[in-house]
Amino acid sequence: MSVEEFLAEWHDDSPTLLVHTSGSTGEPKPMWVEKRRMAASARITCDFLGLHKGDTALLCMPLDYIAGKMMVVRSLVRGLRLTAVPPSGHPFKPNNEELGIKFYDFSAGDNPVSSGNDNYSFSNINSSFSLAAMVPMQVWNTLQVADERRRLMAVKHLIIGGGAINESLAAELRTFPNAVWSTYGMTETLSHIALRRLNGLEASEWYTPFPGVTLSQNADGCLVIDAPAVHDGPLVTNDIVTFNPQPSILNPQPIAFRILGRKDNVICSGGIKIQAEEVERCLHDHLHSPYLITKRRDEKFGEVVVLLTEGDTAEAMAVCQRVLPKYWQPRAYVHAPHIPLTATGKTARKEAERLAEK
Numbered sequence: 001m002s003v004e005e006f007l008a009e010w011h012d013d014s015p016t017l018l019v020h021t022s023g024s025t026g027e028p029k030p031m032w033v034e035k036r037r038m039a040a041s042a043r044i045t046c047d048f049l050g051l052h053k054g055d056t057a058l059l060c061m062p063l064d065y066i067a068g069k070m071m072v073v074r075s076l077v078r079g080l081r082l083t084a085v086p087p088s089g090h091p092f093k094p095n096n097e098e099l100g101i102k103f104y105d106f107s108a109g110d111n112p113v114s115s116g117n118d119n120y121s122f123s124n125i126n127s128s129f130s131l132a133a134m135v136p137m138q139v140w141n142t143l144q145v146a147d148e149r150r151r152l153m154a155v156k157h158l159i160i161g162g163g164a165i166n167e168s169l170a171a172e173l174r175t176f177p178n179a180v181w182s183t184y185g186m187t188e189t190l191s192h193i194a195l196r197r198l199n200g201l202e203a204s205e206w207y208t209p210f211p212g213v214t215l216s217q218n219a220d221g222c223l224v225i226d227a228p229a230v231h232d233g234p235l236v237t238n239d240i241v242t243f244n245p246q247p248s249i250l251n252p253q254p255i256a257f258r259i260l261g262r263k264d265n266v267i268c269s270g271g272i273k274i275q276a277e278e279v280e281r282c283l284h285d286h287l288h289s290p291y292l293i294t295k296r297r298d299e300k301f302g303e304v305v306v307l308l309t310e311g312d313t314a315e316a317m318a319v320c321q322r323v324l325p326k327y328w329q330p331r332a333y334v335h336a337p338h339i340p341l342t343a344t345g346k347t348a349r350k351e352a353e354r355l356a357e358k
């Protein structure tokens with residue numbers, strides 16, 4: 001979808017528009033969402049980040065999904081000047097100009113005429129972007145190229161969502177001079193409802209909800225979100241959380257939270273519940289090839305832990321036997337040419353389970 005096609009949908013008579021979930025835990029699903037709630041979400045983010053009319057924003061994610069759509073909506077409601085580049089793993093790559101970079105000045109109206117790459121390019125951007133939103137994979141790739149890294153460091157507010165930020169990436173971002181945020185949210189919440197700072201004096205391991213968002217837990221320990229501005233009624237997530245009721249910079253009286261993992265990713269093996277993400281975190285400093293913890297069915301144990309890796313399985317086994325508790329250790333090691341990812345760069349957990357079953 002192009003920006004022009006999205007704007008045509010936004011300005012039609014329908015109060016809703018179609019989005020698709022990312023597919024990280026299964027097949028992407030279509031979902032109709034209310035435009036007024038999208039606009040409300042955009043205003044909340046812009047208000048918190050202090051964005052003003054005429055500020056600049058970068059669109060570098062597909063417009064088929066909520067994250068890309070919300071960058072355009074933020075530009076609409078706040079009058080931002082939006083640069084759109086083709087979605088790729090390297091948003092700041094110079095040859096993006098050849099592929100169709102476009103510029104939309106929403107400060108002049110909510111349905112602007114775009115300027116093509118004959119009039120606008122990265123080479124004549126004299127100031128940094130006020131806002132950019134990326135997935136972790138895009139950020140990691142950008143950090144590997146000196147000129148792209150320099151442009152990324154100049155972004156005044158970098159928001160990162162759509163996947164977990166591992167310790168290596170977090171360490172790379174701690175010294176950034178401008179604000180870097182990890183977001184928490186999903187398609188149902190029309191992008192994020194909570195942020196945590198990754199750098200500076202306000203850096204934290206805890207996500208803090210925006211004002212107006214109320215959080216609780218259900219009997220399974222999963223997060224329940226009540227955000228009336230962006231969602232009709234309480235939303236029960238599959239994210240297992242722990243709370244820290246300390247105040248933070250977003251709200252003087254919030255409930256801050258940490259994500260332990262997804263309920264979908266709990267492996268019940270011989271009566272023991274194992275959180276896949278917790279095992280992955282334990283292995284982070286020891287395995288250097290891309291890997292993923294998943295599961296397969298087992299007659300004796302019900303389910304068993306499986307490690308999927310792009311590297312050597314014998315090496316992975318030796319590491320797991322050395323650093324993991326015995327009941328966390330995988331019972332199978334599977335080599336895969338590539339760890340499966342969704343179109344938005346998230347880990348495709350269901351596809352990983354299918355590979356493990358094979």
